[in-house]
Amino acid sequence: MMVLISLLTSRVYAQAKPSRSFESHGQEFVTAETQRAINRGLAYLADNQNADGSYGKAGIYKSNVAVTALAGMAFLSAGHVPGRGQTSAHVDRSIDYILSRVGPTGFIRRENANEHGPMYGHGFATLFLAEVYGMTPKKEVREALKSATQLIINSQNKEGGWRYFPDGREADVSVTVCQMMALRAARNCGIAVPKSTVDQCVEYVRKCQNRDGGFRYQLAGPKTSDFPRSAAGVVVMYNAGIAEGREVERGLEYLLRSPPRGDLLRDDPHYFYGQYYAVQAMWHAGDDYWRAWYPSIRDELISRQAPDGSWIDSRINIEYGTAMACLILQMPNNLLPIFQR
Numbered sequence: 598m599m600v601l602i603s604l605l606t607s608r609v610y611a612q613a614k615p616s617r618s619f620e621s622h623g624q625e626f627v628t629a630e631t632q633r634a635i636n637r638g639l640a641y642l643a644d645n646q647n648a649d650g651s652y653g654k655a656g657i658y659k660s661n662v663a664v665t666a667l668a669g670m671a672f673l674s675a676g677h678v679p680g681r682g683q684t685s686a687h688v689d690r691s692i693d694y695i696l697s698r699v700g701p702t703g704f705i706r707r708e709n710a711n712e713h714g715p716m717y718g719h720g721f722a723t724l725f726l727a728e729v730y731g732m733t734p735k736k737e738v739r740e741a742l743k744s745a746t747q748l749i750i751n752s753q754n755k756e757g758g759w760r761y762f763p764d765g766r767e768a769d770v771s772v773t774v775c776q777m778m779a780l781r782a783a784r785n786c787g788i789a790v791p792k793s794t795v796d797q798c799v800e801y802v803r804k805c806q807n808r809d810g811g812f813r814y815q816l817a818g819p820k821t822s823d824f825p826r827s828a829a830g831v832v833v834m835y836n837a838g839i840a841e842g843r844e845v846e847r848g849l850e851y852l853l854r855s856p857p858r859g860d861l862l863r864d865d866p867h868y869f870y871g872q873y874y875a876v877q878a879m880w881h882a883g884d885d886y887w888r889a890w891y892p893s894i895r896d897e898l899i900s901r902q903a904p905d906g907s908w909i910d911s912r913i914n915i916e917y918g919t920a921m922a923c924l925i926l927q928m929p930n931n932l933l934p935i936f937q938r
Contacts, residue, residue, distance in 0.1 A: 624929070625929075626895065626929045627926075627929050631899065631926055634899045634902050637902065638671070638906050638923040639677075641905060641907045641919055642671060642672070642920060645916060646687055650689075650691050650692075650693050650694030652664045653914050653917075654916075657711045658913050658914050658917070660707050661710070661712055661718060661914075662694075662719070662722040663720075666691070667924065668687075668691060668916060670725055670924060671919075671924050672691075673729070674927035674930055674936075675923075675927060676930070676932055678732045679729060680732075689733070692729055695725060696741055702744070702748055703744030704763060705718065705722040705741075705745055706718055713761075714772060715761065717771075719745065719748070719779075720772070720775030720776045720778065721775065722745070723742065723749065724935060726741055727742055742783060742788055746783040748763055749780060750780075750790065751763070752765050753776075754766060756768045757773075757797035757798050757799075758770070758772070758802075760772050769815045770813070771825070771826050774830065774833050776798070777795070777799075778832075780795065785935070799834070799837045802830050802834070805830065806830060807821075807822050810822070810827070810848050810851030812826050812829075812848075824852070824855050826871075827848060828852055828872075828874035828877075829870075829874040831848035831878040834848065835881040849882055849886065856889070857872070857890070867912075869910055869918050870921070872894055872921070876925050879891065881938060891929065895926060902922070
């Protein structure tokens with residue numbers, strides 16, 4: 598596999614544009630071993646949901662809306678939608694919890710929570726509501742989604758991005774990508790999102806790309822590239838309809854310098870966040886990229902799964918690591934609209 602990635606990296610540097618033949622089909626990549634790992638991960642999430650429908654047992658990420666949303670999306674990726682599927686009750690409880698955390702302004706967060714960057718939680722929770730919209734008879738979903746989306750639109754800062762709080766003061770690439778994914782999902786299901794909001798967001802992310810193809814954290818400050826936010830930056834380009842061009846090519850080139858291989862990046866504090874976006878980037882990029890990347894991250898994640906079916910993330914919590922790993926492994930299922938090509 599490493600030889601294949603090395604060959605692919607060399608080929609990409611010589612290409613005029615990425616290959617986009619899209620001949621890959623999901624089932625050829627989801628091996629029996631992969632499905633067993635997914636099933637064990639989903640079983641862990643099912644067994645560890647809090648009574649109120651949330652996820653996260655303790656600490657600052659207890660009952661966190663982002664972790665709850667990601668766990669809900671992990672079930673959706675397996676086809677377990679509200680009212681239908683083996684774990685549909687867990688999805689329903691996750692929806693109810695997210696709805697219960699929508700404030701008067703549309704801000705979705707757990708009251709009195711001291712978590713890092715509540716706009717992360719808001720973005721993932723909004724994305725989750727958009728993904729379940731149309732799958733559930735709960736009328737509250739549409740109103741919650743509309744108000745949550747409007748909060749994102751209203752809090753965009755003058756640079757075109759977002760940061761930790763919906764105050765329109767600062768911006769960084771990581772939070773901005775999270776809001777952009779939520780906006781795209783909301784627009785996909787008919788919620789109004791101004792074109793100018795999307796255009797300004799894309800321009801902000803473009804300006805944050807460095808010469809090496811990676812992305813810096815903010816416009817002002819060190820021009821240092823980093824794998825997790827660079828993967829996120831490439832995904833924003835694809836989600837904005839920018840499938841070709843030098844920005845995308847350079848971004849993919851940067852990511853291919855850090856392929857999954859068991860040791861590289863596995864101790865990164867943002868490991869799951871980075872791989873969550875990287876696998877999306879490779880899925881959009883096309884067959885050559887996908888065929889080289891997915892089997893490597895698939896095998897790496899399977900090797901890292903704990904005996905109880907979970908994946909450990911020491912920075913946030915086990916439920917977060919498990920939800921992210923399940924989402925990455927289930928990318929070939931192509932069931933969630935936000936991940937579809």
